[in-house]
Amino acid sequence: MASLDRVKVLVLGDSGVGKSSLVHLLCQNQVLGNPSWTVGCSVDVRVHDYKEGTPEEKTYYIELWDVGGSVGSASSVKSTRAVFYNSVNGIILVHDLTNKKSSQNLYRWSLEALNRDLVPTGVLVINGDYDQEQFAGNQIPLLVIGTKLDQIHETKRHEVLTRIAFLAEDFNAEEINLDCTNPRYLAAGSSNAVKLSRFFDKVIEKRYFLKEGNQIPGFPDRKRFWGGTFKSLHYD
Amino acid sequence: MRQLFKDYEVRQYVVQVIFSVTFAFSCTMFELIIFEILGVLNSSSRYFHWKMNLCVILLILVFLVPFYISYFVVSNIRLLHKQRVLFSCVLWLTFMYFFWKLGDPFPILSPKHGILSIEQLISRVGVIGVTLMALLSGFGAVNCPYTYMSYFLRNVTETDILALERRLLQTMDMIISKKKRMAMARRTMFQKGEVHNKPSGFWGMIKSVASSAPGSENLTLIQQEVDALEELSRQLFLETVDLYGTKERIEYSKTFKGKYFNFLGYFFSIYCVWKIFMATINIVFDRVGKTDPVTRGIEITVNYLGIQFDVKFWSQHISFILVGIIIVTSIRGLLITLTKFFYAISSSKSSNVIVLLLAQIMGMYFVSSVLLIRMSMPLEYRTIITEVLGELQFNFYHRWFDVIFLVSALSSILFLYLAHKQAPEKHMTP
Numbered sequence: 001m002a003s004l005d006r007v008k009v010l011v012l013g014d015s016g017v018g019k020s021s022l023v024h025l026l027c028q029n030q031v032l033g034n035p036s037w038t039v040g041c042s043v044d045v046r047v048h049d050y051k052e053g054t055p056e057e058k059t060y061y062i063e064l065w066d067v068g069g070s071v072g073s074a075s076s077v078k079s080t081r082a083v084f085y086n087s088v089n090g091i092i093l094v095h096d097l098t099n100k101k102s103s104q105n106l107y108r109w110s111l112e113a114l115n116r117d118l119v120p121t122g123v124l125v126i127n128g129d130y131d132q133e134q135f136a137g138n139q140i141p142l143l144v145i146g147t148k149l150d151q152i153h154e155t156k157r158h159e160v161l162t163r164i165a166f167l168a169e170d171f172n173a174e175e176i177n178l179d180c181t182n183p184r185y186l187a188a189g190s191s192n193a194v195k196l197s198r199f200f201d202k203v204i205e206k207r208y209f210l211k212e213g214n215q216i217p218g219f220p221d222r223k224r225f226w227g228g229t230f231k232s233l234h235y236d
Numbered sequence: 237m238r239q240l241f242k243d244y245e246v247r248q249y250v251v252q253v254i255f256s257v258t259f260a261f262s263c264t265m266f267e268l269i270i271f272e273i274l275g276v277l278n279s280s281s282r283y284f285h286w287k288m289n290l291c292v293i294l295l296i297l298v299f300l301v302p303f304y305i306s307y308f309v310v311s312n313i314r315l316l317h318k319q320r321v322l323f324s325c326v327l328w329l330t331f332m333y334f335f336w337k338l339g340d341p342f343p344i345l346s347p348k349h350g351i352l353s354i355e356q357l358i359s360r361v362g363v364i365g366v367t368l369m370a371l372l373s374g375f376g377a378v379n380c381p382y383t384y385m386s387y388f389l390r391n392v393t394e395t396d397i398l399a400l401e402r403r404l405l406q407t408m409d410m411i412i413s414k415k416k417r418m419a420m421a422r423r424t425m426f427q428k429g430e431v432h433n434k435p436s437g438f439w440g441m442i443k444s445v446a447s448s449a450p451g452s453e454n455l456t457l458i459q460q461e462v463d464a465l466e467e468l469s470r471q472l473f474l475e476t477v478d479l480y481g482t483k484e485r486i487e488y489s490k491t492f493k494g495k496y497f498n499f500l501g502y503f504f505s506i507y508c509v510w511k512i513f514m515a516t517i518n519i520v521f522d523r524v525g526k527t528d529p530v531t532r533g534i535e536i537t538v539n540y541l542g543i544q545f546d547v548k549f550w551s552q553h554i555s556f557i558l559v560g561i562i563i564v565t566s567i568r569g570l571l572i573t574l575t576k577f578f579y580a581i582s583s584s585k586s587s588n589v590i591v592l593l594l595a596q597i598m599g600m601y602f603v604s605s606v607l608l609i610r611m612s613m614p615l616e617y618r619t620i621i622t623e624v625l626g627e628l629q630f631n632f633y634h635r636w637f638d639v640i641f642l643v644s645a646l647s648s649i650l651f652l653y654l655a656h657k658q659a660p661e662k663h664m665t666p
Contacts, residue, residue, distance in 0.1 A: 004416075027419065040473030042466060043408055045415040047423050061416055076480035080473060083401050084408075 004047075006061040007207050008087060009200075012109045013094030014102040015070045018147040022094060023066045025186065026196075038068030041084050048197075050204050060204055064092075070105075078112065085113050090141045090203035097146040097160055097177060103167055106144070110171065114140065141206060142173035143199045149177050149185075174199060254300065258595040261293045262602035293599060294361065363636070365604025368597065370640030375648045397479050404472040411465045414458050421455060512645050 011019050020042065024032040027044040046062045067084055069077060091113055095103040146164055161177065168175035176192050178185035186193050264285075489498060 028422070039470045041408065041469070043412050043415065045412060045419045047419050061419070063412055074477075074481065076477050076484060079480045080401075080476045083404065083476070 004059055004061050005208065006063055007089040007200075007203050008063050008065060009090040009092060009203060010085065010088050010113055011064050011066045011092045011094060012106075012113060014096070014099075014105050014109075015068070017094050017096040017099070017102050019066045019068075019094045022145065022147065023064045027064065038066060041065055041067045041081075048200050048204075050201055062200055062203075081112075088113065088140060089207045090143070090199070092143045092145060092199075093171070093173075094145050094147060096148055097164070098148050098151050103146075103164065106167070106171075110142065139206065141199060141202045142171045143196075144168045144171060144173050144175040146175065146177040254592065255595045258293075258599045261289060262599060264289055265293070265602060293603060361600055362604050365600035365602075366637050367640050369601060369604055370637045371644045372601075373641055373644075375644055397476065397483065400472065400476050400479060404469060404476060407465055407469045407472060411462055411469065414462050414465070418455055418458050418462070512642065516642060 011023055013019050020038050021032045023042070023044050024030065027046045043066070044064050046064060048060050048062045050056075050058045050060055065084055067081055069081060091110065093106045093110060095106055144164070144167060152160055164175060164177065174195050176195055178192060184190075186196065489495070
């Protein structure tokens with residue numbers, strides 16, 4: 001049964017945010033007992049039912065490529081990492097809710113991954129600063145996941161979650177906040193599970209059903225441009 | 237501080253404070269040396285400042301920092317979370333015990349002083365610091381020419397890198413196909429209602445040996461293959477990083493800047509070889525220099541070349557410049573090495589421990605470099621250091637430094653030679 005179709009999804013984020021635990025949870029429905037540093041790239045596979053519950057249901061393999069390292073790595077490491085960014089169908093950006101720097105670095109991560117596949121449009125990248133132009137032509141679905149939710153104190157939760165909501169809007173992506181050591185967050189039927197499933201469906205659609213580049217009916221409009229620059233001031 | 241922690245946050249304010257305080261006091265020590273040579277400030281006030289500075293630094297190095305290190309290390313281990321303070325005290329006491337034991341095999345105990353005097357503490361701190369300095373210098377002396385000189389660069393072509401990348405991607409594909417089989421097998425087992433739980437306990441193990449479901453048996457087999465393949469992919473990844481790094485260095489060496497550094501590298505390698513040679517001679521002939529290089533250099537020029545100039549006047553200025561250069565380069569070298577090392581091993585979990593370790597190393601390094609700098613200064617300036625640091629066997633420290641320096645240089649030569657020989661064999665493309 002290895003003849004099912006496949007899609008490739010990258011899992012990116014800073015060192016130590018919990019990408020490996022997340023991937024393990026997504027693919028094996030178990031909590032990872034002994035997390036250790038990821039050297040290079042580790043892959044895992046999830047079997048996903050596209051359009052579950054409808055007559056058009058079809059099963060796909062989703063490959064989750066968990067790439068280790070940090071944005072400040074030496075350029076030799078970056079060049080080696082670039083090998084994994086070929087023909088990517090979706091990107092999951094992981095950040096740590098307790099560490100503000102990790103969410104700021106997500107811009108640089110997404111630029112690093114997307115610059116491999118984007119046709120050069122002549123737009124300059126200045127020190128990896130966020131520039132709305134970069135994401136305007138982006139066709140690859142993004143998902144933002146925040147980890148270590150359990151380590152945030154109740155009182156600070158609201159402030160952190162609003163900040164993250166802005167971040168997800170910048171990327172024009174959905175966001176999920178969870179704790180990788182607790183499978184309850186992704187239990188079937190919870191809102192997180194629904195968002196995840198919708199994201200995977202979108203990835204599969206982009207890959208297999210929209211080869212002519214048509215718009216999906218009901219695709220959300222592009223964000224207002226002024227909104228992007230206004231929000232990037234938020235982080236300084 | 238911002239430089240070191242660009243990518244991570246050091247939450248604890250205390251850690252930052254400790255680090256900056258250590259650094260500040262270490263720099264003050266060097267300033268005092270410079271003041272000594274220049275003759276700034278009153279002599280008695282200088283003495284007082286020395287004493288005070290030394291006390292504070294020793295206090296920090298021996299008491300404060302190890303305690304905090306043990307505290308943070310213990311906090312990282314989840315099991316002992318409740319009795320943090322108790323366990324960190326225990327750890328700290330073990331550290332103090334070993335610290336004390338360290339002094340026994342060395343000829344530093346003199347019966348005149350009490351247990352907790354400054355001389356005892358300094359002597360031990362000095363031993364550790366000198367060992368550290370010698371290790372770092374030995375390794376640096378060998379590594380520097382190796383890195384800078386392009387003679388050692390292996391020839392890496394575009395095709396080598398492409399071939400390696402292809403192998404890496406092939407390995408990833410094999411891993412993926414195996415994982416697909418595992419995921420599908422798990423899904424069918426789940427759908428058939430078999431619960432896939434690991435056998436626990438004694439009876440569980442016996443049962444699994446006797447009658448294991450065929451599904452789970454296959455899974456463990458495939459899992460082992462996957463583990464082996466993942467190990468292979470990690471190695472391939474690291475080799476590819478290595479190749480990219482070498483290629484960049486080759487390109488860099490073709491630019492002007494690269495050529496300049498290459499030239500410097502030759503000079504530096506000669507200097508390092510000379511240093512190793514001198515260390516060997518010192519040990520073999522059991523000789524410790526009594527006069528410093530500057531005065532000796534001037535004496536040589538006066539005696540052999542017949543040039544007449546005022547020895548005292550020039551020796552002061554030249555020694556000042558020389559000492560200043562030594563201090564600046566050693567501080568800069570240390571900070572750069574520490575920054576690189578820190579980038580390589582930092583993670584958000586252990587950043588506190590790492591900062592404290594760095595502060596400890598830095599403090600010990602500076603204290604012992606004060607000890608050793610005494611060698612490079614003319615006689616009149618040595619007195620203050622001798623006065624302040626008490627009755628220490630300075631000669632011993634110099635010999636110890638030479639020994640460790642030699643050992644570290646030789647072992648790093650051996651290590652680099654092995655690494656250099658081993659690497660080209662893997663990339664031989666027929």
